[in-house]
Amino acid sequence: MAIRNYILVCGGTGCESSHSDEIYQNLLAEAEAQGVGDEVQVVKTGCFGFCEQGPIVKILPEDSFYVQVKPQDAKELISEHIIKGRQVERLLYNIDTLKQKTAKVDDIEFYKKQYRIVLRNCGFIDPENIDEYIARSGYEALEKVLFDMSPDDVIAELKIAGLRGRGGAGFPTWMKWNFTKMQQNEIKYVACNADEGDPGAYMDRSTLEGDPHTVIEGMTICGKTIGAHQGFIYIRAEYPLAIHRLEVAMAQAREYGLLGKDILGSGFDFDIEIRLGAGAFVCGEETALLQSIEGHRGTPQPRPPFPAVKGLWQKPTCLNNVETWANVPVIITRGGAWFNKIGTKDSPGTKVFALTGKVKNSGLVEVPMGTTLREIIYDIGGGIIGGKKFKAVQTGGPSGGMISAENLDTPIDFGGLSAIGSMMGSGSMIVMNEDDCIVDVAKFYLNFSVDESCGKCAPCRIGGRSLLNILEKFTSGNGTHEDIDKIKAISHAMQVGSLCALGQTAPNPLLSSLKWYADEYEAHIVDKKCPAGKCKKLITYVIDPDKCIGCTACARKCPVGAISGEVKKKHTIDASICIKCGACMASCKFDAISVH
Amino acid sequence: MAKMTLADLRALRDAKKVDIKKRATEGKEGRVIIGMGTCGIASGAKVVLDEFLTQLDKYGITNISVTQTGCMGLCSVEPTIEVIVPDMPDIIYGNVDKATVETIVKEHIIGNKLVNDHIIDRPASDIMSDDGDK
Ligand SMILES: Cc1cc2nc3c(=O)[nH]c(=O)nc-3n(C[C@H](O)[C@H](O)[C@H](O)COP(=O)(O)O)c2cc1C
Ligand code: SF4
Ligand code: SF4
Numbered sequence: 001m002a003i004r005n006y007i008l009v010c011g012g013t014g015c016e017s018s019h020s021d022e023i024y025q026n027l028l029a030e031a032e033a034q035g036v037g038d039e040v041q042v043v044k045t046g047c048f049g050f051c052e053q054g055p056i057v058k059i060l061p062e063d064s065f066y067v068q069v070k071p072q073d074a075k076e077l078i079s080e081h082i083i084k085g086r087q088v089e090r091l092l093y094n095i096d097t098l099k100q101k102t103a104k105v106d107d108i109e110f111y112k113k114q115y116r117i118v119l120r121n122c123g124f125i126d127p128e129n130i131d132e133y134i135a136r137s138g139y140e141a142l143e144k145v146l147f148d149m150s151p152d153d154v155i156a157e158l159k160i161a162g163l164r165g166r167g168g169a170g171f172p173t174w175m176k177w178n179f180t181k182m183q184q185n186e187i188k189y190v191a192c193n194a195d196e197g198d199p200g201a202y203m204d205r206s207t208l209e210g211d212p213h214t215v216i217e218g219m220t221i222c223g224k225t226i227g228a229h230q231g232f233i234y235i236r237a238e239y240p241l242a243i244h245r246l247e248v249a250m251a252q253a254r255e256y257g258l259l260g261k262d263i264l265g266s267g268f269d270f271d272i273e274i275r276l277g278a279g280a281f282v283c284g285e286e287t288a289l290l291q292s293i294e295g296h297r298g299t300p301q302p303r304p305p306f307p308a309v310k311g312l313w314q315k316p317t318c319l320n321n322v323e324t325w326a327n328v329p330v331i332i333t334r335g336g337a338w339f340n341k342i343g344t345k346d347s348p349g350t351k352v353f354a355l356t357g358k359v360k361n362s363g364l365v366e367v368p369m370g371t372t373l374r375e376i377i378y379d380i381g382g383g384i385i386g387g388k389k390f391k392a393v394q395t396g397g398p399s400g401g402m403i404s405a406e407n408l409d410t411p412i413d414f415g416g417l418s419a420i421g422s423m424m425g426s427g428s429m430i431v432m433n434e435d436d437c438i439v440d441v442a443k444f445y446l447n448f449s450v451d452e453s454c455g456k457c458a459p460c461r462i463g464g465r466s467l468l469n470i471l472e473k474f475t476s477g478n479g480t481h482e483d484i485d486k487i488k489a490i491s492h493a494m495q496v497g498s499l500c501a502l503g504q505t506a507p508n509p510l511l512s513s514l515k516w517y518a519d520e521y522e523a524h525i526v527d528k529k530c531p532a533g534k535c536k537k538l539i540t541y542v543i544d545p546d547k548c549i550g551c552t553a554c555a556r557k558c559p560v561g562a563i564s565g566e567v568k569k570k571h572t573i574d575a576s577i578c579i580k581c582g583a584c585m586a587s588c589k590f591d592a593i594s595v596h
Numbered sequence: 597m598a599k600m601t602l603a604d605l606r607a608l609r610d611a612k613k614v615d616i617k618k619r620a621t622e623g624k625e626g627r628v629i630i631g632m633g634t635c636g637i638a639s640g641a642k643v644v645l646d647e648f649l650t651q652l653d654k655y656g657i658t659n660i661s662v663t664q665t666g667c668m669g670l671c672s673v674e675p676t677i678e679v680i681v682p683d684m685p686d687i688i689y690g691n692v693d694k695a696t697v698e699t700i701v702k703e704h705i706i707g708n709k710l711v712n713d714h715i716i717d718r719p720a721s722d723i724m725s726d727d728g729d730k
Contacts, residue, residue, distance in 0.1 A: 123668030210666020257599030
């Protein structure tokens with residue numbers, strides 16, 4: 001007898017702890033008992049990432065999604081679903097509650113909060129085979145733009161769509177294209193920002209690796225619209241696979257006549273060159289990036305003039321981010337009105353996030369704008385690793401802010417994130433739990449900005465360093481309340497006086513954390529303690545005499561011989577020798593060592 | 597192929613559309629798709645790809661193609677692969693290593709049974725699917 005149904009039981013840790021194994025065993029036994037043992041296969045799967053509703057059972061091919069299943073439900077699932085072919089309504093996930101939330105996107109599957117526009121082909125097509133891209137409506141948008149639409153039609157469509165730049169600032173894309181188009185100049189350029197320098201970000205890299213043609217098509221459409229014949233992709237040399245896939249894709253597009261002279265016989269010429277960056281974060285800033293493409297040192301320039309007016313070699317240049325480009329072909333084929341219905345009024349469409357840090361399912365996530373942080377972290381990300389407590393999430397990289405638990409239900413879009421003191425940025429999302437020290441994290445981001453500052457202007461160069469010095473004081477127990485006032489004054493000077501957004505936004509992680517985690521700063525300043533046990537100068541390791549059995553494991557592990565004690569006698573740590581490496585704590589099997 | 601005209605491109609797309617849709621319909625030829633983004637490769641996707649070719653050879657299976665794709669977005673369970681064979685639901689497996697490959701070939705591809713503990717749910721709905729135009 002052939003198998004006709006597959007029953008998938010979630011075997012992730014969350015569901016496992018709520019008896020999914022018992023459910024699995026019961027389903028096996030019931031299938032046998034009810035005589036369909038050879039017609040169904042029961043399998044345990046990896047985590048479905050929907051732990052909140054677990055344990056989860058899914059039955060294929062119907063794709064029925066059962067939630068909060070109990071071991072005693074196995075009998076009914078077999079007798080009703082498998083034998084009679086009727087879904088067990090009471091266990092089905094309640095679609096109605098979710099429909100309200102996602103009513104704007106009617107074809108979204110209810111439990112899948114992700115919706116892929118930018119990543120539509122990633123993980124589906126072979127990126128090194130242009131035919132597969134073409135088969136998925138690839139270069140259809142370019143056809144339309146070359147033969148059926150005027151440049152003004154294209155800009156109008158982008159305006160209806162309401163697409164905003166995904167590189168961080170959220171500038172309306174149609175406006176940027178329109179400015180560049182309006183310039184009277186024989187020579188114009190199109191440029192793609194694939195510098196992607198924030199810690200924890202890899203959205204653009206993955207897009208280029210998984211679907212390089214969408215960026216090439218988007219740029220070509222822009223060339224036709226604004227009147228440019230040459231494009232540049234600025235990508236960091238640390239992305240060899242993305243570069244390779246782009247090169248393959250460009251070669252194939254040229255062979256097919258989709259790049260180069262007289263594209264598809266339309267008379268329009270357009271080609272693209274790759275320029276490698278050396279991995280400086282500041283080179284992602286648009287004016288610095290253009291300098292770098294020209295072969296100069298990558299330092300930001302005063303604006304205006306904006307690149308749309310005077311960009312590469314003083315010619316009008318339209319620069320967009322990888323993800324922005326990837327949205328363009330879809331908007332042209334599906335229409336601006338379709339796109340505009342997805343997401344929020346403030347920010348239509350989707351956003352790709354690189355979800356990392358202390359979250360169970362780290363990965364690339366594409367969700368409609370307006371999805372909440374809670375949905376991303378808990379429903380898609382599966383919650384915090386090891387059942388620990390959520391502490392903060394940083395969006396926007398070193399330019400963004402830390403977001404606390406109070407604001408987890410904020411719908412994410414450009415406006416929503418700014419309102420809570422962070423920003424969209426390019427889409428890195430780093431989750432922190434109770435083991436992370438907020439002051440230490442603020443120091444990490446500030447350190448990054450100070451390292452990456454180009455040093456051209458004083459507020460950023462000197463201000464950043466001064467802020468870092470103050471944070472050093474906090475983490476070594478020398479902070480005072482006056483320092484907080486200083487932070488505010490210096491930050492203000494940086495925000496208003498820095499030439500580029502690197503300096504203007506560098507204080508954000510610090511300022512946002514001061515606002516939401518004042519207690520933790522107080523603990524460092526007043527009590528000279530680090531509640532998370534991260535700041536080495538503020539912690540001591542101690543052995544609990546009631547728990548220590550004198551096994552000597554820790555004394556043997558300690559690299560500096562700070563632990564003394566005889567076999568089977570209580571051990572002690574000499575704080576004046578201890579270097580706070582934590583090796584002893586990891587070695588104790590009796591949980592006798594703790595941090596204070 | 598030489599440079600295309602508009603008509604050539606449309607003809608090619610129509611032809612290839614049929615191929616790519618076959619992946620989701622009955623009677624298709626089988627396919628194993630390996631997620632080969634930086635994350636996949638770093639966690640051993642290349643080894644997995646090679647092992648699939650070896651194992652398919654070993655069992656004399658010739659109607660299953662092995663292809664690569666970009667990141668499926670499931671970086672915490674890389675390497676990820678998708679197995680598409682006739683009369684079986686399309687399945688994504690995660691945390692696949694060399695040893696799992698043979699199990700997948702023997703059980704899933706030859707035996708039409710799913711492999712325990714490695715199935716991962718598809719991350720998102722697909723805007724390009726037939727009903728995506730709603
Ligand atoms: C320090 C700094 C780094 C930046 N890094 C990037 C980057 O890596 N990628 C990017 O697309 N934009 C980056 N930007 C934003 C760009 O200046 C620019 O706004 C963006 O590329 C415009 O494209 P969009 O309109 O499509 O968003 C950065 C800005 C600053 C100030
Ligand atoms: S703000 Fe910082 S990075 Fe930007 S130009 Fe000034 S010194 Fe350079
Ligand atoms: S490892 Fe733990 S139990 Fe053993 S001596 Fe050290 S503190 Fe005591």
